[in-house]
Amino acid sequence: EVHLVESGGGLVQPGRSLRLSCAASGFTFDNYAMLWVRQAPGKGLEWVSGIHWNSDYMGYADSVRGRFTISRDNAKKSLFLQMNSLRAGDTALYYCVRGSGAYYSKDGFDIWGQGTLVTVSS
Amino acid sequence: QTVVTQEPSFSVSPGGTVTLTCGLRSGSVPTTFYPSWYQQTPGQAPRTLIYSTNIRSSGVPDRFSGSILGSKAALTITGAQADDESNYYCALYIGSGIWVFGGGTKVTVL
Numbered sequence: 650e651v652h653l654v655e656s657g658g659g660l661v662q663p664g665r666s667l668r669l670s671c672a673a674s675g676f677t678f679d680n681y682a683m684l685w686v687r688q689a690p691g692k693g694l695e696w697v698s699g700i701h702w703n704s705d706y707m708g709y710a711d712s713v714r715g716r717f718t719i720s721r722d723n724a725k726k727s728l729f730l731q732m733n734s735l736r737a738g739d740t741a742l743y744y745c746v747r748g749s750g751a752y753y754s755k756d757g758f759d760i761w762g763q764g765t766l767v768t769v770s771s
Numbered sequence: 772q773t774v775v776t777q778e779p780s781f782s783v784s785p786g787g788t789v790t791l792t793c794g795l796r797s798g799s800v801p802t803t804f805y806p807s808w809y810q811q812t813p814g815q816a817p818r819t820l821i822y823s824t825n826i827r828s829s830g831v832p833d834r835f836s837g838s839i840l841g842s843k844a845a846l847t848i849t850g851a852q853a854d855d856e857s858n859y860y861c862a863l864y865i866g867s868g869i870w871v872f873g874g875g876t877k878v879t880v881l
Contacts (some may be wrong), residue, residue, distance in 0.1 A: 684870075686817075686872075693858075693860060693872060693873075693874050693875045694809070694811075694817065694860050694862075694872045694875070695872060696862065696869075696870040696871065696872060699868065699870070706868065707868070708867070708868025708869055709868075710869065711772075711869075744816060744817070749819075749822045749823070749826075749828075753870075754864060754868055755805050755823075755864060756805070756822070756823070757805055757807040757819075757822035757823060757862065757864070757870075758807060758809070758819055758822065758862065759819050759822065759828060760819070761816045761817050761818065761819070762816065763816050764816060
């Protein structure tokens, strides 16, 4: 069975950094693109970032470009999101999502994790 | 800034059919935007229903179908059931490596 388990969320002060991780199991990790999607409390879904199966292409939402960095370790079946210069507006539940195929730019989203909560507040 | 539009809410009777749409504030939605659809009930993670316009994700019943209707992407629920009562989100790939979600449609079955 496919599982995605996020970790690394928590309470952080504005301007500080946080690194999210996502551990994957139950599928051949390096066959699939991976993405991060977030949801602020009581709000809708917002795509954050995506990465192709082989890390040769990454993309970011305008709201996080230049502050967040996505990466993956195929050997460890793990996805990461390094979040710097955090703002109150980054407060959200962050979901790790497996792509429908190898290229996140066209294959869309498929399997979702349960999310990890990031709260940015002083 | 690209804005993806969805109806705020819809009501459907049990056993009825409802079609939700996903559009752009300016322009049409082509298949090359790979429209996809997600279902989310409160307190739960989203579940993928449809990707690449009309491909059902594994395990999704065939009463959920995706299409392009006119200038918009569409999700049709045929034979609505009580547990279809959820929020439904669409997402579009607008190019340059960027996906955008719509604001979501709340579907009530009554």
